[in-house]
Every structure is written in C-alpha cells, then in structure tokens.
Amino acid sequence: MTEPATAMSAEAPAAKPSFFEDIIDVFFNPAAVFRRRQNSSPWPAILLCAVLSAVIGIATYNVLAPVFDAEFARQSAKILKSNPNMTQDMLDKGRGMTQSLARYGPIILVPIMIFVVGVIAWLVSKLVSAKETFNAAIVIVAYAYVVRVLGGIVTAVIAMLMDSSNITGLGSVSVSPLHFMNPDTTSPMMLALGQRLDLFLVWFTILVAVGIYVAGKTTKARAVVFGVLLWLVGSIPAILGAVKAAKG
Numbered sequence: 001m002t003e004p005a006t007a008m009s010a011e012a013p014a015a016k017p018s019f020f021e022d023i024i025d026v027f028f029n030p031a032a033v034f035r036r037r038q039n040s041s042p043w044p045a046i047l048l049c050a051v052l053s054a055v056i057g058i059a060t061y062n063v064l065a066p067v068f069d070a071e072f073a074r075q076s077a078k079i080l081k082s083n084p085n086m087t088q089d090m091l092d093k094g095r096g097m098t099q100s101l102a103r104y105g106p107i108i109l110v111p112i113m114i115f116v117v118g119v120i121a122w123l124v125s126k127l128v129s130a131k132e133t134f135n136a137a138i139v140i141v142a143y144a145y146v147v148r149v150l151g152g153i154v155t156a157v158i159a160m161l162m163d164s165s166n167i168t169g170l171g172s173v174s175v176s177p178l179h180f181m182n183p184d185t186t187s188p189m190m191l192a193l194g195q196r197l198d199l200f201l202v203w204f205t206i207l208v209a210v211g212i213y214v215a216g217k218t219t220k221a222r223a224v225v226f227g228v229l230l231w232l233v234g235s236i237p238a239i240l241g242a243v244k245a246a247k248g
Helices: 002-011 019-028 030-037 043-059 061-082 088-104 106-128 134-144 146-161 188-196 199-215 220-247
Strands: none
Touching: 019 030, 019 043, 019 134, 019 146, 030 134, 030 199, 043 061, 043 088, 043 106, 043 134, 043 146, 061 088, 061 146, 088 106, 106 134, 106 199, 106 220, 134 146, 134 199, 146 199, 188 220, 199 220
C-alpha cells in the first residue's frame, strides 16, 4: 500500500504559484510568469499596479514636493516665455489640479496606460508575426508594469537622499541620463532621449518583449526586434515634443 501511495504522491503536479508569487517572480523568472498567466484575466495585476501606484503617490507626495515645485517652476517659465498672453496667476490656478493628479491620479491613469500600451504592444507584435492573443498582450503589459511601480519607489528614495538644491525637476530624481543633465542647457532632443533611457522603462520594455516571445511563440530575434520597435513607438511623443520645443 505504501509504494502506490508514494508513486501517486511523486506524480502529483506541483501547485500553481499564487498571484502574489507570480508578482514577485516577474522580477526573477518573467518567462515562467507569462507562460502561466497568458490566458488569465489581466485585471488582478492592473488593479494591484493602480492601487500600489496611488498609495505610493500619496505616501511620497511630501518627499517629492520639491521635485514637483522645481518642475512646475521650470515648465511655467517656458510657457510664459512662449505665450505672452499667459500669466502666472493662470498657471497657478492649474497647479492644484496637477497636485491632485500626482497624488490620486494613478488609480485612474495606470489602468488606462496599461491598456493603451497593451494595445500598442499587440499591434506592434504583429509586425514580427507573434501569435499571442489580445488578452495575453494586456496581461503581459500588466505584469511587466510592476517594475514601473518599483521605479516610483526608487524615485522617492532618490528625492529623499538628494540635496534639494540639486533638484531641477523630475529628471534629476530619475534613474536615467536625465539625472546628469541640466534641463536648461541640454538640447530638447537629448532630454527626450535621456527620458526614454530610464532604467525602469527599459526594464519594462524588455519584460514585455520576453512576454511576446513566450506567448507569441516567436523567435528570440523577432522578440528583440519587437522590443526595439515598441521602444521607438513609445518615443514618438517625446521626439515630437522635443522638435516642437526646439522650434519654439
């Protein structure tokens, strides 16, 4: 009786990792996570990222206040210079809304962002003949977005440790080349490129490419091409903004 029981126990499939275990595994074994979750609902991961981002935004707002103040002052100077009809009072009225978005906006903006990037990822993946479903693309982006949440925590830590006199805006507390660039003297195009080379953005893009490789049943080479294309498509708004700023 003991031998059959032992054999049955040995043949029993391993328990599927829980949702929270897969959230952790995204950092260490993303391919396995995407393989397990590609046919599941993306909403648990979407809601977790949205809630965590909102909590982090509220909890770290006071720490990041000098960053927001510096960014607001820098952007206000640019707007006033390019638009003589704009006044400082008019800009100040919109500041409250900006502050509210920084605190509470992620609960709404993060799900929208995940969905939009998921749609773009799904469309771009077809250029490399990937075969993942639309649902799988959203799932991949939702789980990969966990690293962007981590990036929010790291940004707050940098702001906490940094001398406030060296804070010139959001770029100065990022893990990107912007940290070493002076936004007032660096060309808009270089700033745009530095923004797109943020560590957590690049990491996020790589994770999405891994997901497309797994769920899309494509080759590693095509997954790399997909990652480059996704990064380039995501760079378009920054590039257009840089061109506009250079002309202004």
